[in-house]
Amino acid sequence: MKILIVIPSIGSVYGGPSKSVVELAAATASQGIDVDLVTTNANGDQTLDVPCGSWLKNHSYRLQYFPAWFKGDLIFSWPLILWLIKNIKNYDLVHTNYVFSPLVTITHFIAGHKKVPYVATPHGMLEPWALAHKKIKKKIFLNLLEKAKLSQASGIQTLNSSEAQNIAKLRLNAPSFIAPNGIFAPDFNPLPQADLFLQTFPATQNRKLILFLGRIDPKKGLDLLAPAFAQIHRQFPESHLVIAGPDNIGYLATAQKMFQEAGCQKAVSFTGMLTGKLKYSAIAAASVYVAPSYSEGFSISILEGMASGLPCVFTDACNFPEASAVAKIIPVGQQKLADALTWCLANPEEAQQMGQQARQFIFEHYTWDQIATQMITVYQWILGQGPKPNCVTTD
Missing domain, CATH: 3.40.50.2000 (Glycogen Phosphorylase B;)
Structure with missing residues (x-):
């Protein structure tokens, strides 16, 4: 063939x-x-x-x-x-x-x-x-x-x-x-250390990192994430949002303005696209993965976040209902997003357990x-x- x-x-x-x-x-x-x-x-x-x-x-x-x-x-x-x-x-x-x-x-x-x-x-x-x-x-x-x-x-x-x-x-x-x-299971077993990412982006050191992996694009829901993260940062001052992805349609300035208007831009790092060891190091450094998208086919980055054992928060528009037992799947909306991320940060042990269940689920089926x-x-x-x-x- x-x-x-x-x-x-x-x-x-x-x-x-x-x-x-x-x-x-x-x-x-x-x-x-x-x-x-x-x-x-x-x-x-x-x-x-x-x-x-x-x-x-x-x-x-x-x-x-x-x-x-x-x-x-x-x-x-x-x-x-x-x-x-x-x-x-x-x-x-x-x-x-x-x-x-x-x-x-x-x-x-x-x-x-x-x-x-x-x-x-x-x-x-x-x-x-x-x-x-x-x-x-x-x-x-x-x-x-x-x-x-x-x-x-x-x-x-x-x-x-x-x-x-x-x-x-x-x-x-x-x-x-x-x-x-x-995913290729060997890419996530074991994960690299977080040091490479933290040294490359010093503003992320000694912070609870929420990781967004994806293109800087209107469909990715950054307009929802900006006010949601502003709300979270007031409650968890040690939190820091990492937005890692390419800007191939010139949307970066618009996205940055959203976080400025929400008043949380100093707690947000736009890293550009991360690849290879640096990307996996960012995943290792993160505490939570988030995908607030309005529409997805079937997100590779969600699979990567789950395979890494991260507690994952994503919308039902990401079309992955099979993961409902091992991830926080929410309706598209700012407050639901804020609530789910808040739960992950406020309940680290339960969130970590959910992440480990997600990792096993991905290795068994995807x-x-x-x-x-x-x-x-x-x-x-x-x-x-x-x-x-x-x-x-x-x-």
Whole structure:
């Protein structure tokens, strides 16, 4: 079985989906599947410093970058399109990522023309909140192009049951299946020490750290977090909020102003994006993880927070009801957010116990090895090499 994965970019500024695609590719290839991943060198307002037009060996799969034209989240690459026209028939199945992307839509056209089956993963971009953002443009694109090509897919991957229900309302004719994101267990066992992060950001030393890991973006709920944290900081003066994530749409100044207006900006550190050892050190330094989002597909950073044993607070819009017994899942709202964070800081022993239960829960159910095994059974079913998996819905 030879699988081609297509994604407009795996640049780190695009957040969790880029990371999840790369990690799923590695996990799938490690189970003996022949996996190639093609993408572009786009990375927000910069280009990745990578060679283009040749195969690179990345863990157990091959990776090739192509030069791109891009502006914000709009990414296009004629060299990649031409390569697909020439080479897509060499693969048994194509797995695309994102919607509302001309590059992905054209990939669907090419795959359909060449009679190569394809699986599409929207990554939460068809959720109600996401569809309401730039609503008119998305409605036109959806009705003119997106629906038809998604309906012709051999499968649509959804990341959670809520996303599956919302996509079902679009009345697409393609089979769908739920396959969530995951983590690599060795990355969290053991965690690095907190010293690296604390030394890099001295303002966080000797504080109770609340950690936000995510893009600086309107959908992430920072407008709720600012007044909620101001309330918490008055009650817990030793608390300090760490906002760790990239600003790829120019929203940073707006976000900073929210905390200034709430009167708590001196207890907030905007670190920019953290990667590698520094990110894991930040997790080790934190006392609580928070995700106040208005909409998520299936957050990698929530999985990382839980896998690290942190008590986690996130909204029901993050679409992870399965974690309700091991995390504080709240309705979207400022006061509910403040109350949940207050409980974590006021009850450290109970919060720590909840975090350890969350860690065990993630290791038991949400590792990439488990999810890759499930994905492979879906690929095999599509290609007529195995029975229909229980996760697939064809109604």
